[in-house]
Amino acid sequence: MADKNSNYYIDGILSGNRRILAKTITLIESVLPAHQKLAHDIINKILPFTGKSIRLGITGVPGVGKSTFIETLGLYLIKSGHSVAVLAVDPTSVKSGGSILADKTRMEGLSCKEKGFIRPSPSGGTLGGVARKTRETLLICEAAGFDVVIVETVGVGQSEIAVASMVDFFLVLMLANAGDELQGIKKGILEFADAIAINKADGDNIEKANKAKNVYENAFDLLSHIVLNSRPKVVTCSAIEGSGIENLWNIVLENHKKLGVSGELLIKRNVQSVKWMYELIEDGLKEKFYNTPEVKTMLPKLISDIEAGRIAPNIAAYNLLFFLDKTN
Amino acid sequence: MADKNSNYYIDGILSGNRRILAKTITLIESVLPAHQKLAHDIINKILPFTGKSIRLGITGVPGVGKSTFIETLGLYLIKSGHSVAVLAVDPTSVKSGGSILADKTRMEGLSCKEKGFIRPSPSGGTLGGVARKTRETLLICEAAGFDVVIVETVGVGQSEIAVASMVDFFLVLMLANAGDELQGIKKGILEFADAIAINKADGDNIEKANKAKNVYENAFDLLSHIVLNSRPKVVTCSAIEGSGIENLWNIVLENHKKLGVSGELLIKRNVQSVKWMYELIEDGLKEKFYNTPEVKTMLPKLISDIEAGRIAPNIAAYNLLFFLDKTN
Numbered sequence: 001m002a003d004k005n006s007n008y009y010i011d012g013i014l015s016g017n018r019r020i021l022a023k024t025i026t027l028i029e030s031v032l033p034a035h036q037k038l039a040h041d042i043i044n045k046i047l048p049f050t051g052k053s054i055r056l057g058i059t060g061v062p063g064v065g066k067s068t069f070i071e072t073l074g075l076y077l078i079k080s081g082h083s084v085a086v087l088a089v090d091p092t093s094v095k096s097g098g099s100i101l102a103d104k105t106r107m108e109g110l111s112c113k114e115k116g117f118i119r120p121s122p123s124g125g126t127l128g129g130v131a132r133k134t135r136e137t138l139l140i141c142e143a144a145g146f147d148v149v150i151v152e153t154v155g156v157g158q159s160e161i162a163v164a165s166m167v168d169f170f171l172v173l174m175l176a177n178a179g180d181e182l183q184g185i186k187k188g189i190l191e192f193a194d195a196i197a198i199n200k201a202d203g204d205n206i207e208k209a210n211k212a213k214n215v216y217e218n219a220f221d222l223l224s225h226i227v228l229n230s231r232p233k234v235v236t237c238s239a240i241e242g243s244g245i246e247n248l249w250n251i252v253l254e255n256h257k258k259l260g261v262s263g264e265l266l267i268k269r270n271v272q273s274v275k276w277m278y279e280l281i282e283d284g285l286k287e288k289f290y291n292t293p294e295v296k297t298m299l300p301k302l303i304s305d306i307e308a309g310r311i312a313p314n315i316a317a318y319n320l321l322f323f324l325d326k327t328n
Numbered sequence: 329m330a331d332k333n334s335n336y337y338i339d340g341i342l343s344g345n346r347r348i349l350a351k352t353i354t355l356i357e358s359v360l361p362a363h364q365k366l367a368h369d370i371i372n373k374i375l376p377f378t379g380k381s382i383r384l385g386i387t388g389v390p391g392v393g394k395s396t397f398i399e400t401l402g403l404y405l406i407k408s409g410h411s412v413a414v415l416a417v418d419p420t421s422v423k424s425g426g427s428i429l430a431d432k433t434r435m436e437g438l439s440c441k442e443k444g445f446i447r448p449s450p451s452g453g454t455l456g457g458v459a460r461k462t463r464e465t466l467l468i469c470e471a472a473g474f475d476v477v478i479v480e481t482v483g484v485g486q487s488e489i490a491v492a493s494m495v496d497f498f499l500v501l502m503l504a505n506a507g508d509e510l511q512g513i514k515k516g517i518l519e520f521a522d523a524i525a526i527n528k529a530d531g532d533n534i535e536k537a538n539k540a541k542n543v544y545e546n547a548f549d550l551l552s553h554i555v556l557n558s559r560p561k562v563v564t565c566s567a568i569e570g571s572g573i574e575n576l577w578n579i580v581l582e583n584h585k586k587l588g589v590s591g592e593l594l595i596k597r598n599v600q601s602v603k604w605m606y607e608l609i610e611d612g613l614k615e616k617f618y619n620t621p622e623v624k625t626m627l628p629k630l631i632s633d634i635e636a637g638r639i640a641p642n643i644a645a646y647n648l649l650f651f652l653d654k655t656n
Contacts, residue, residue: 043640051637136642273634273641280645285613288649306601309379313601314464317373318610321616 002126013046014145019115021144029122039209045137046133046143051269053142054087054256057163058152058181060173066200069173069239070150074110076245083115085141089134089153089163092123117146120126128283131162132148135276159197164192165272168265169252172196172232176205176212191231194255209236295320334369341374341472346445349472352615356464357450371464374471379597381413381470382584385491386480388501393527395435397501397567398478403437403547404573410476411443417481417491418449445474454475456611459490463604466494492520493600497580500524500560504533504540521560522583525576529564537564623648 009027012020027039060066074084086107110116122133134151141149151167153159164170172193196216201209233251237244259265289295302316311319312313337355340348388394393492403414414435438444450461462479469477479495481487492498500521508517524544529537544562561579587593617623628650633639639647 040640040643040646044643047640048639078557104619132642136640139640161641173484193381274631277630277634277641277645280642281648282610284645284649285608285617289609289613302605303602306605307598309375312371312375312464312467313605314460314608315368317605318368320609321612 049143055167057167057170071107085117085146088121176208195233202238227240377471383495385495399435413445413474416449460461504536523561530566
């Protein structure tokens, strides 16, 4: 693939060529240095054509109906004239062998649409690696003309924070579980949520969902004094029946408009971008350090020495750092 | 000071010599490489004599009565046969010129006691630097025989997290403010709090304090499902009158005993120590990188290029990292 120059890919992306878009993403996901170099060149050159989409992050535990929700929302958006790319951050995919969005039967309707584009989570190993590739893919999709980019993640570890830090709006899908409506919101997620949607609000479930909505809203009233910067909106919806989807999208749109007019959107994205640069730098420094053969050999011994009280943590750290300084 | 060898300091510390203890802490706080080296040597050698104290972290916003509280608690502990060292983490001290615990009139009673030792926050610049010095000082104080080490911090930035990650028990002091009992608990602190003490529960304030206690307890019932691993204990006290102090100390003791018996205390401290090593390594890597003259020159330009959309964050990061690789 590296035999084509970056202009080939850029022209393809900007003209909305699906095949070339997919090939570019494959370059981004490749570990080969030549592919990486080409991918960087492409990303830098398409930069002026990015930034025009609404970036929507969606999370929710397995069973919450995430695929159906994204399918329903995506089809609604396409019907309303939008074009929609769906990406995924799933650091578990490398372990489980599976991957969210990898299952071909998922989002069948959306994937057949000309204005829909679905890309499974890259099996990138670390969360940092997966998140990086997804961020780069997001930019490519924007340049290809998608005006809504949805980034989904499973409710695992730090992946929500990674997704929240690359989108304009972060949505948490939940279920109304009678008896314990509040469990299932993971520690820390609320800080990032712009909205909570209680899904499967259909049939016998409607009443339960409305009750859960009240419980959440009351909790957020209380929480907004303690741990939240702003209060997430709470809505109910049924992805299967399609109810509540338009209402939810209007909340996203309204928020986007508000942030756009006030200039907060640009600030938010700039803060995300600069933070992203720092993250990449620091990941790079750590990767290089911890992959040094001598560090790899010394580290386990130092950790067991710390745990046995044979060496102070600061001495262990300075030994490693000083050792590396000497070898450089 | 570097003319004495480490054995001089170690013998002094282990025999409880105050003057030598204070001189050792001055070594720890010094930026001179010879002092740093000597301090490291001392810390590593006294390591077998550390770990025997109860490490108590205390935070609270200005006005909450933190000094009076620590004075009252410290005098109570000394009367009960303990010896108490009080340290401080205050990264604001370098900016304000002042420092918590620096004011000589603070904790006058405690500082005059033979079994009390008070050390102001080092003016270490960064939080990381101040926290590092305080951690090392904590170990030295333990080796000197103090069986309670109190680490206090002001409610600023990340300093609570730094303190919570070096103690066995983390206490948040609060006030009963009619009307908005919940404000004042900073986002994220609750995650680390083992107990909340509502201070100034005296005179006309008793009723208000008890009401606030109920409000907090109800909020924690709700929060424990959402954002907390465990529910902090809530108590009231009056540092001026001395009421509630014994009760609070019994909670600390009980917790310490429980963690000790179950083995959780050792695990908690080992996790803290290993995390500390990693923090120091990563701080060291970053410090070295960001202090490289070329990086210092390139970074501001790259940030403004990112913000103006002239360069992608990943390219900026790789440019810097790659640049450094070439020069090493």
